[in-house]
Amino acid sequence: MPSASTFVQEKKSVVDDGKEEWRSYLVPEKLEVLRQLEPWVEDHVLPLLKTVEASWQPSDLLPDPAALGADGFHAACLELRAAAAGVPDELLVCLVANMVTEEALPTYPSVLNRLEVVRDATGADDTAWARWIRGWSAEENRHGDVLNRYMHLSGRFDMREVERTVQHLIRDGMSMHEPASPFHVFVYVAFQERATAIAHGNTARLVGARGAGDAALARICGTVASDEKRHEAAYTRLMGKLFEADPDAAVRAMAYMMQRRIDMPTAFINDGRHSGGDFYARFIAIAEKAGTYTLSDYRCILEHLLRQWCVEDLKVGLSGDGRRAQDYLCAPPHKIKRIEEKTHDRMIRTHKKPTLIPISWIFDRPISVNLP
Ligand SMILES: [Fe+2]
Numbered sequence: 001m002p003s004a005s006t007f008v009q010e011k012k013s014v015v016d017d018g019k020e021e022w023r024s025y026l027v028p029e030k031l032e033v034l035r036q037l038e039p040w041v042e043d044h045v046l047p048l049l050k051t052v053e054a055s056w057q058p059s060d061l062l063p064d065p066a067a068l069g070a071d072g073f074h075a076a077c078l079e080l081r082a083a084a085a086g087v088p089d090e091l092l093v094c095l096v097a098n099m100v101t102e103e104a105l106p107t108y109p110s111v112l113n114r115l116e117v118v119r120d121a122t123g124a125d126d127t128a129w130a131r132w133i134r135g136w137s138a139e140e141n142r143h144g145d146v147l148n149r150y151m152h153l154s155g156r157f158d159m160r161e162v163e164r165t166v167q168h169l170i171r172d173g174m175s176m177h178e179p180a181s182p183f184h185v186f187v188y189v190a191f192q193e194r195a196t197a198i199a200h201g202n203t204a205r206l207v208g209a210r211g212a213g214d215a216a217l218a219r220i221c222g223t224v225a226s227d228e229k230r231h232e233a234a235y236t237r238l239m240g241k242l243f244e245a246d247p248d249a250a251v252r253a254m255a256y257m258m259q260r261r262i263d264m265p266t267a268f269i270n271d272g273r274h275s276g277g278d279f280y281a282r283f284i285a286i287a288e289k290a291g292t293y294t295l296s297d298y299r300c301i302l303e304h305l306l307r308q309w310c311v312e313d314l315k316v317g318l319s320g321d322g323r324r325a326q327d328y329l330c331a332p333p334h335k336i337k338r339i340e341e342k343t344h345d346r347m348i349r350t351h352k353k354p355t356l357i358p359i360s361w362i363f364d365r366p367i368s369v370n371l372p
């Protein structure tokens with residue numbers, strides 16, 4: 001999910017700039033580390049997937065017309081719509097962004113299938129890596145489905161506009177700075193799975209019984225968030241193993257990624273009413289205001305991952321570049337905190353007038369938001 005647009009990127013690179021840096025991860029010795037990890041992935045990562053039999057399905061969380069019959073289904077839909085009626089517009093917009101992010105799923109396994117060693121070369125490979133990619137995608141596939149169906153039944157969204165957004169986004173894809181290096185992509189995905197868990201979890205809290213009063217929607221978002229937590233555990237564990245196997249490569253890859261900022265995979269999202277990247281920046285401001293994903297969440301994720309991977313304590317096996325990457329990584333959380341404080345102070349001092357942004361997904365009703 002989103003990162004904070006106000007997180008200023010460092011001008012000077014702490015690692016060699018550009019393609020040369022991530023291409024150095026594709027030499028045979030580096031790829032051998034990944035190859036040798038396969039039995040470990042079998043034993044420690046694959047068990048984090050649930051079997052199909054043990055998995056929830058979207059039908060478990062929504063009214064079932066076959067089981068309820070016409071009258072029962074109608075009554076259940078009226079109940080769902082009554083609860084959804086209390087959810088404020090800004091949370092509806094965040095919910096669409098959550099759903100669209102999930103619905104762009106075809107893009108994500110294609111990212112993993114570009115990775116050396118890890119990729120599922122035939123589409124039905126039997127390696128632990130390939131089974132992980134397919135099993136993870138299969139779990140993810142339910143997330144967009146359940147949110148989409150809830151939204152359709154709730155009657156609160158212009159579904160045609162939402163569907164157009166999904167189609168545009170899958171056509172536009174997503175850009176990665178390091179398309180074939182597992183070290184870089186696993187840093188990104190570990191960060192992103194935690195961000196997604198936080199965004200769905202915050203949405204659940206805000207729309208739920210103690211917030212907007214839609215308990216059914218809160219249950220849906222909470223169920224999705226708990227899947228994301230398992231996925232986060234898998235990628236964090238995997239990257240932790242790479243930190244053990246090759247700390248210098250891992251710390252440099254992490255610095256490279258953080259330096260370029262971890263944007264949500266749907267940075268090209270657009271509701272069709274705004275030009276280019278404009279909409280992403282606006283959406284970030286809406287999510288910040290609504291509280292579904294904030295600059296402070298971004299900082300906390302970074303701090304959490306630095307702790308998980310013991311980045312500050314790395315001592316053995318670091319090159320000069322590796323030590324510089326370590327120093328860089330241990331400083332940004334403080335910088336982000338300062339930006340948070342400054343933004344907060346500025347808002348209080350200037351009383352900046354909010355901007356009204358009409359959003360097609362909710363029939364062009366405007367959202368009032370403070371743009372940076
Ligand atoms: Fe998901």
Ligand SMILES: [Fe+2]
Nearest residue numbers: 193196228231
């Ligand atoms: Fe996920």
